[in-house]
Amino acid sequence: MSSSASENRLWGPETDKAVENFAISGEAIPARVIHWLGRVKSAAALVNAELGLLDDGLAARIAAAGDEIAAGRYDDQFPVDVFQTGSGTSSNMNVNEVISALCDGEAHPNDHVNLGQSSNDVFPTAVHLAALEVTHDVLLPALDALVVGLATRSDDFADVVKAGRTHLMDAVPVTLGQEFGGYAEQVRSARAHIAMTLPFVGQVPLGGTAVGSGLNTHPDFAARVLLRLGETTNAELAGYIAEPRDRFAVQGARDGLVALSGALKVAAGALMKICNDVRWMASGPRAGLGELELPALQKGSSIMPGKVNPVIPEAVLQVCVQVIGNDAAISFAGSQGNFELNVMIPVMARNIIQSAELLATAVDALLSKCVVGMEANVERCNELAELTLASATALNPAIGYDAASDIVNEAHATGRPLRSVARERGVDPDVLDEALDLRRIAAGNSGRNVPG
Numbered sequence: 363m364s365s366s367a368s369e370n371r372l373w374g375p376e377t378d379k380a381v382e383n384f385a386i387s388g389e390a391i392p393a394r395v396i397h398w399l400g401r402v403k404s405a406a407a408l409v410n411a412e413l414g415l416l417d418d419g420l421a422a423r424i425a426a427a428g429d430e431i432a433a434g435r436y437d438d439q440f441p442v443d444v445f446q447t448g449s450g451t452s453s454n455m456n457v458n459e460v461i462s463a464l465c466d467g468e469a470h471p472n473d474h475v476n477l478g479q480s481s482n483d484v485f486p487t488a489v490h491l492a493a494l495e496v497t498h499d500v501l502l503p504a505l506d507a508l509v510v511g512l513a514t515r516s517d518d519f520a521d522v523v524k525a526g527r528t529h530l531m532d533a534v535p536v537t538l539g540q541e542f543g544g545y546a547e548q549v550r551s552a553r554a555h556i557a558m559t560l561p562f563v564g565q566v567p568l569g570g571t572a573v574g575s576g577l578n579t580h581p582d583f584a585a586r587v588l589l590r591l592g593e594t595t596n597a598e599l600a601g602y603i604a605e606p607r608d609r610f611a612v613q614g615a616r617d618g619l620v621a622l623s624g625a626l627k628v629a630a631g632a633l634m635k636i637c638n639d640v641r642w643m644a645s646g647p648r649a650g651l652g653e654l655e656l657p658a659l660q661k662g663s664s665i666m667p668g669k670v671n672p673v674i675p676e677a678v679l680q681v682c683v684q685v686i687g688n689d690a691a692i693s694f695a696g697s698q699g700n701f702e703l704n705v706m707i708p709v710m711a712r713n714i715i716q717s718a719e720l721l722a723t724a725v726d727a728l729l730s731k732c733v734v735g736m737e738a739n740v741e742r743c744n745e746l747a748e749l750t751l752a753s754a755t756a757l758n759p760a761i762g763y764d765a766a767s768d769i770v771n772e773a774h775a776t777g778r779p780l781r782s783v784a785r786e787r788g789v790d791p792d793v794l795d796e797a798l799d800l801r802r803i804a805a806g807n808s809g810r811n812v813p814g
Contacts, residue, residue: 372439374459374471380452384443391453391708392715394492395485396440399457400431402488402568403475405590406583410477413580420468424475427464436460444712448705450485478579480571482703483613487566489711491591491603493622494563496718497556498599504725505553505629511729512546512636515539515736523800524653524743525750532750535800538653538738545636552629559625562618564602570609573702616704619714620696626717627689630682633721633728637675637682640732644672652742657735674732681724688713747800754780756797761789 404425411421430436439460446452458471469475476484520539527533569584571577576584584605592600606612646652662671692713695706747753751773757766765787773783784794796802 372436372460372463373441373456374462376455376471377442377452377459380442380446380456384446384452386443386445389444389712390440391442391444391446391450392492392711393434393437393440394496394715395488395711396437396453396457397432397434398488398491398495399454399484400428400433400461401491401591401594402428402479402484402587403457403461404428404432405587405594406478406484407475409583409586409590410580412586413582415580416474416477420465420474423465424461424469427461427469430464431457431460436464444708446708448707449481449703450489450707450711451481453708454479454481454485478571478583479568482572483567483570483574483609486613486616486704486707487568489707489714490563490566490618492711493619493714493718494560494602495595495599496715496722497563497622498560498602499596501718501722501725502553502557504722504729505549505556508725508729508733509546509550509553511733512542512549515733516542516546519738521801522738522740522743523747523804525746526752526804532752534752534755535747535750535804537804538743540804541639545639548632548635549629552625552632555625555628556622559618559621560602561604563622565604565606565612565618567606567609567613569605570613574610574613576609610702614702614704615699616696616707616710619710620693623689623692623714623717626714626721627686629721630685630689630717633678633725634682637678637728640736641672641675644736651746653739653746655737655739656732659731672732674727678724678728681720685717685721688717744800748779751780753798753800753803754784756803757784757789757793760793760797 404427407416407421407424407428410416411418416424440453440456442452442456454476455471458475461475462469462471516539518539519542520537522538523535524538525532526536566588567574568587569576569579571579588603588605592603595603612618640654640656643651643654644656647655656670656672656674658670659673660670662669662673692710695710696704698704698706751770754766754770754773757769769780769783769787769789772778773780776783781794781798784798785791
């Protein structure tokens, strides 16, 4: 076999029917799913040979063909639309037919390549394993790197005092470092939510065949195939791949994918909060908050000279919107299991893998093209911290809420600084110096959050 074979159509009549019937979106099943189908077919053939159900030589040829599909050498041979029969039967048969062709027709698509399998168990198995792989091997490392990046900037900005804000209104001072520490923890928490779903994603229905009962499948087939699959991937990922406690549960429903999608939505929500905060703080440069300066990556306007926009946060926000939309579709699709099968698996596959891939690339862009290169406008941060009238909150223990409110109202009405109004009203200068120390205010009830 060689990659030159992909210049010709290797699929057979069942794939032709599917291409004709499902001319809907022009978007094929995600390549990651096809690759895992190839891996499953390879492992299944070798296990069937071990069990005495398949000739050793033929099994080796099937396995070799499956491995080449898994390596992506025949990606152009899988044209079936993602919006197809809900069990993924058409894509399963597409893989069976291509493997048969790569074996020069000696391997029958159903009797040999599909031996011990049904689309109803093998296709969702491939979907789950593809989702598991992209999440564990691609997304989680990207989130880990972002956590480190945000934590580093938290340290960098630890002594930058700025105005706090609640309801988009002035609040007591905080530090930019505190805010970035919060962002790092948000991402860390989102990462933990995602990781918690992986043991459920890794429980696959392989071995259940048509309805979950395992008809026409050797009782040792699934366990041996999963063991082989684990041996072909990294040990940490392999630790999640497991037989379910009940195949009827994981064949009739796609709860593991729904859980993962929900966790990806949590990550999207966290990233939206971070990106919106960054956009607000970088607004300006003269008529906005102007507390952050983002890397100037490109022109921000085709008509306004010198305009620079927060393009990376905006791109990430759009990714987050897509992930949240994908989750809505996945959640609804996950509710559509009927008796022994959920028939929304292809669209769930498309959305869950797209969400994980988009989040991974967006997180990488946010870190490398925005977080790393941003700088604090220390002078502007200090200016706004001094201007916030909410600092008078620190006077409450000394003079009471009502007296502090009178000072704030007069300062606001006259545009005068808090300190001068408070001194005029008889507040002791030593009390003022201690209470209105912005660093002390930002520290809150613990100096651990603010250095010095």
